[in-house]
Amino acid sequence: MLSRTAEGLFWMGRYIERMENVARLLDAGQRLESLPKDPTQDYNEWSSIVVASGASGTFPTALEDADVAAVSDHLIRDISxxxxITSCIEAARMNAKAVRNAITAEVWEAVNDTRLQLHEHLRVEKDRENLSYFLDWVRNQGGLALGKIENTMLRDDGFRFIELGKWFERADATARLLDVKYHVLLPEATDVGGGIDYLQWVQILRAANSAVAFRHLYSxxxxxxxxxxxxxxxxxxPRSLMTAMAEIATLSDKLASELPIQQKLASDARNAEATLRNTSVDAIFEHGLHDWLTDFIAATNLRAQATSAAFGFGVDYPPATKETVQ
Known part of the structure; x- marks a missing residue:
């Protein structure tokens, strides 16, 4: 497969997944904003959403001034x-158009229709009800596009590059969503395990569509x-870091040729999967959840950049430094 085709498929997969995950972050912000607040604590859930999204560098005002209107506008409309979400949808369509011969008509229609419908949605002012409706629409469109990819494409290298991009993006996004709780909303020690702490964790689960799964799996x-x-x-x-890392390792293995750089990439992915499998919850908390997530995000982005280099296409993602996730 030509590297430019692989690049277009990889980034199409990433941007489709990213638009859905930005919607999840905004949903988390709405849910956390609606919770009761301790008047003795000074925190701003919307500044935590900006930080977790990696958009601190482009946010037009001071973080302490972040509110639902400013953050929603920046994470939905702002093409800078x-x-x-607008940038992701435009980029997903641009990449899909560039690789039309490598995707099915159904996949192209799902991506292109999302872009056409976006402009209608952007004309509507985003009060709380309209914002919730819009975020549901974004998640549904992301699920539709990924479903078309799953159900209509051959299981060849083209499909694998899309999936590889999706799983890199999902690993990054789940870690960022978890970090919302501990970056700005870290409670005082006396509040850990209390009512507000519990409600915040429940809302994080709901934003990740994982509240029902928690009830099924944990008594x-x-x-x-x-x-x-x-x-x-x-x-x-399906949204855990372990699932993402296992998929990345499997896909890296299947895509690797005899080139040493690609063989090393696959070996590194398998080692990263094995390391995560040998990690315990206690070890993560002993390290510090925020610090552990920060390290994971940086390492995942470096691995994505190494993937781009190994397969001969460019890097189109914020630098994998701790400044982008703290």
Whole structure:
């Protein structure tokens, strides 16, 4: 496969997944904003959403001034933000158009129709009800496009490059969503395990569409250790870091040729998967959840950049430095 075709498929997969994950972050912000607040604590859930999205560098005002209107506008409409929903949809369509011969008509129609419908949605002012409706639409369109990819494309290298992009993006996004809780909303020690702490973890689960899964898998009240086990280490969860890393390792193996750089990439992916499998919830909390997630995000982005280099296409993602995730 030509490297430019592989690049277009990889980034189409990433941008489709990213638009859905930005919607999940905004949904988390709405859910956390609606919770009761402790008047003795000074925190801003919307600044945490900006930080977790990696958009601190493009956000037009000071983080302490972040509110639902400013953050929603930046993460939905602002084309100066490469991770805004508008930017993601435009980029997904641009990449899909460039690789029309490598995708099915159904996949192209799903991506192209999303872009056409977007402009109608952007004409509507985003009060709380309209914002919720819009975020549901984005998630549904992302699911539709990924479903068309799953159900209509041959299981060849083209499909694998799309999936590889999707799983890199999902690993990054799940880690960022988890980090929302601990970056700005970290409670005082006396509040850990309390009512507000519990409600915040429940809303993180709901934003990840994982609240029902938690009830099925764990016979206990929602707690930080259970949430981290589900969204980091539990391979039964389609949004867990473990699931993403296992898929990345498998796809890297299947895509690797005899070139040493690609063989090393596949070996490194298998080693990263094995390391995560040998990690425990206790070890993550002993390290510090925020620090562990920060390291994971940086390592995942470096691995994505190495994937781009190994297969001969460019890098189109914020630098994998801790400044982008802290």
């Amino acid at each position: 933000n490469p991770s805004s 206990r009240v929602v707690d930080p250790q259970g949430v981290v086990d589900l969204l980091v280490l539990n391979e039964k969860s």
